[in-house]
Amino acid sequence: MEINWREYDSGEFYDELISSPGNPRKVARQLAKHLAGLTHEEIAAGKHSAELAIKTMGISFTVYSEAGNIDRAWPFDIIPRVIAHKEWLHTEKGLIQRLQALNCFIDDIYNEQRIIKDKVLPAELLADSVNFRPECVGMKPALGVWAHICGSDLIRDNDGRFYVLEDNLRVPSGVSYMLENRKVTKRIFPELFENHNILPVTEYPNQLFDTLAAISPRPLEFPEVVVLTPGIYNSAYFEHSYLAQQMGVELVEGSDLVVEDDHVFMRTIDGLARVDVIYRRIDDLFLDPQMFNPDSVLGVPGLMRAWLKGNVAIANAPGAGVADDKVIYTYVPQMIKYYLGEDPILPNVPSYLCVDKSQRDYVLKNLDKLVVKPANESGGYGMLIGPQASKKEREEFAARIKANPRNYMAQPLISLSTTPIIGSKNAEPRHIDLRPFILQGRNSSVTAGGLTRVAMRKGSYVVNSSQGGGSQDTWVVVEEGK
Structure with missing residues (x-):
């Protein structure tokens, strides 16, 4: 196959690279020209090179199924998604404001x-929140x-404007794939990085470490930071081990930690070593069997007690999911207006609350x-896409809504923007979203772009890798003369 942009048509949808057949957007002109100049053999070689790099680098994710847990190679398309730097500066400010x-x-x-006493947020919404943790009441974290880490999902509608689809504040994942996508793209198209001013993403692990170090209860230049993982069978284990390695910190499981005198220690060959900060990748209810699920073997007995006394920092903090x-x-x-006295920079997708009659x-x-x-579901599970659902599915969902209206909200089917992927004969449009990662500690920062997730199946709106989605490298490009 060879790429012919004149034959590429995203129809009614806003396309990230091509504004109309044969016409690349200004920020993507160089990229589009380069891709159109590639031969069939060069494109095939690029795809093969990407697949080989992903296999060699061990970039994988786990899919849970009835047949067992299956490790799969990370699905990747070699065409990058491009965003203009000027537009990104505005988006970045909005994401920082939001967090x-x-x-x-x-x-x-x-x-x-x-916010409840002033009747900005209805009290009953908090009372029925499954992620509100009464155990955290009165806590004042550093x-x-x-x-400290948020992955907000952004989509672009037909108007070309970014909207926030949702915020992920418990254990947001995906940043390792963003970083690895960049490495793979540099292997395939090194010449493109010479001809484009692409903002780097490689500083994220250092920024993450600085964010974590800033909340250490001990004022050390290099506090003891650990990444707490559920273990090798978790779907995001690749990311847990990757980030620990990139930050130069220990990757631990619950059994590697122990609480003594309300302080947390790590078991080492030299004895117990005090831990200052835990970057946890375990859900709240499994963190501490003494306070939450007594059957949990993933957490650390007494961990919550040590945290509540201020002897260890946990990111993200237990209870943060109340906003997720x-x-x-x-x-x-309303929160932005109430707490910051500002108008929101980034809009929400219009929404309907089923708790309101x-x-x-x-x-x-x-x-x-x-x-x-x-x-409170994630990963695209438990949702109904009305226009694509059968009458029976809609009737079943109506019954669920009536039985538990607090648990459901609805949004119009947004005409997700598209991006080109390598098809069988030409570039083909596929729907996408974007997950940038925002850090907040002593300072705030946002990744330059984020993880672009692609619905690899034609016409599909589901971008999650566990349900057949893929990804692309995301470029924030400074245009010439800017």
Whole structure:
């Protein structure tokens, strides 16, 4: 196959690279020209090189199935997604603003609850929140930050504007794949990095370490930081081990840690070594069997007690998931106004709350036009894509909504933007989203771009790798003369 942009048509959808058949967007002109100049053999060689690099570098993810856990090579398309630097600067400011407001909200919820007393957020939404942890009430973590790492999912509609689809504040994943995508692309197209001013992403591990070190209870230049993983069978284990290696810190499981005198220690061949900061990749309820799930073998007995006494820092903090709720998400614009006194820079996707009777009635009457999501599922699971669902599926979902309206919210089916992927005969459009990663500690930072996830199946809106999605390298490009 060879790429002919005149024959590439994304139809009614906003395309990231090509504005209309044969016409690349200004920021992507050099890239489009280069790709169009490649022969069939060169494209095939590029695909093979990417597959070989992914295999050699061990970039994988785990899919859970009835047949068992299956390790699969990371799905990757060699065409990069391009974003103009000027546009990204605006997006970056919006993401930082959003996480600041979310951290203010979490801190308020576990302390004064002003936002509820002032009737900005209905009290019943908090009362029915499955991720509110009463055990965290009264806690004041370092710097007032609960969610140190956030992965906010962005989509672009037909108007070409970025919207926030959801915020991931518990154990957001995917940043390792963003970093590895860049390495793979540099192997395939090294010449493109000579001809484009592409912002780097390689500084993320250092920024992550600095963010974690800043919350250490001991004022050390290099505190003892560990990454706490559930183990090798977790779907994100590749990322856990990757980030630990990149930061130069220990990767530990719960059995490697012990709590003594309300301090956390790591078992080493030289004896116990005190731990200052835990970057946990375990859900709240498995962190400490003494306080949460007593059957958990993944966590550390006494860990919560040590954290509540301020003797160890945990990122993201237990309880941060109270804001990782698709119903609470709808109130983020009000949070920004309430806590920061600012107008939101990035808009939410229009949403309907099923807990509200009038909005619920609208949702039930329009299930064939809406996407309905449970409040606390992730990975694209448990949702209904109304326009693609059968009548029976919509009827079953209507019953679920009526039985537990607090657990559901709905949004219109957004016309997700497209990007070209390598098809069988030409470049073909596929729907995408974007997950940038925001850090907040003493300072705030945002990755230059993020993880672009691609719905590899034609017409599909599901971008999650566990359900057949893939990814592309994401370039934030400084245009010439800028």
